Amino acid sequence: MIIVTADSGESLAGCLQRVLAEPEVSEVWLVDNASSDGVPQREAAARQSDGRLQLLQQTRNLGFGAAVNRGAMRAGGTHLLILNPDCLLAAGSLGQLLASLQRDPRAGLVGAVVCDAEGRPDPASRRHDPLLRRALATLLRLHGDAGVAVAGAWPPERVVCDAVSGALMLLPRRAWLAVGGFDEGYFLHCEDLDLCRRLRDAGYRVWLDGAVRVEHGKGGSSRHRPVFVSWHKHRGMWRWFRRFDPAARRPWLAGLVWCGLWAHFLVGLPVRWLSR
Template structure:
């Protein structure tokens, strides 16, 4: 089994270096099959990685192509890899479980994608394996105001799979691209990521296509990372926020057919969600600046 790793960077030099150091610490042999695709950072990320990790392949873009398109460049650079691991630059490997995950994919030909265990910085489980979004998830989403105000509501819990301890291998609808392992058979069946998703939701779309092709998507707790949510997008918060919500709308238009009124309501829900998020972040950022802190 040949394993490759793809990391997409955008103005996150220190985080990317930490991610690469975690590869060096736990799976050093994979540095030679690690590809970093930089989306026009212009902050020293490319030079720093080339200096510190000469074995790593770096692809430098002069403009930001978006996450999905950058992932595709990384996939193209690893034509011989049987398994490709997508790793966010704000995530760090906690073990060598990538090898166990690759072995699992080799032994289970009905599986196309695995998602590893993703932990928050405090060690708690991040809800990285979820059900496919429905129309109501325009409002009851992981970061939605309604989920924050009413975290135990049944719609959010059903979407986030909150009532499961995440300690066993399990078939799920989709897994986060922050730490996703893709077998070559999945790419052969569905092709590469949809580049029309600029930032976010491309992982949901890819997993849905994998399911539609007759392959399974599973959560695999035997490989773990620590992930700082938003660490790689903090330099372009509003652009990332807008990209996420545009991705939500593209997903609904692409995969749902039926009642036009329901689409209008969903679009309004997504727009409302974006507005509430933008206002909430602006208020938090203003308060943080008054206190001399970095906005979160």
């Protein structure tokens, strides 16, 4: 299991407590991207008697995907669980996800329905590829299944989808190695979309287990750096578009998308700046 922190806050304690209570967990690599709050070091020291927890300290913020890759290089086992530090696993969730994954020999990844504290599912738990036409439909708030989020009721069991939330991802190690892990060209955001797409392109299936719910605190490290996070989110969107969207092959359209993305960033800048 790999958990990446970057000034993620006190939610890490609850995350680790739930994780280490799961019998399937043989090791946890806590990769800290140069946090200044001291929380990862404190939590690792408090659990030093549990040999499963290892702290991998970085001297600078490498970005989410690069930090996960560092942890994955050291982790053993046949499966990798990537979990955000503000996620709370319910008892038995990991066993259920493993069983779901093992039912399909071509499964490359399984995710869960990520919810807020009130139990409301995050639409990012089950997504279409964010092609330009879908992104525009989402921006224009068009109804139906035209946007990035998948429309309709949440499935009660597992379903195949384009992408799941990067807050929780369980993969067989063979699938992870087949695609080379996360693309480190993304610093923060959209690396999960990229990974799901490359797994599918390699012939694997991406599953969402609708029966598994995980509470997610929505980014402790993001709340005090909204401009930084927004910058990298827009940068990630541009990278994904250039790599995977057929519309990017038209230079004039790619130019319009680039202008639209950064105009969207600039328009939202005052609000994000004031919300720090």
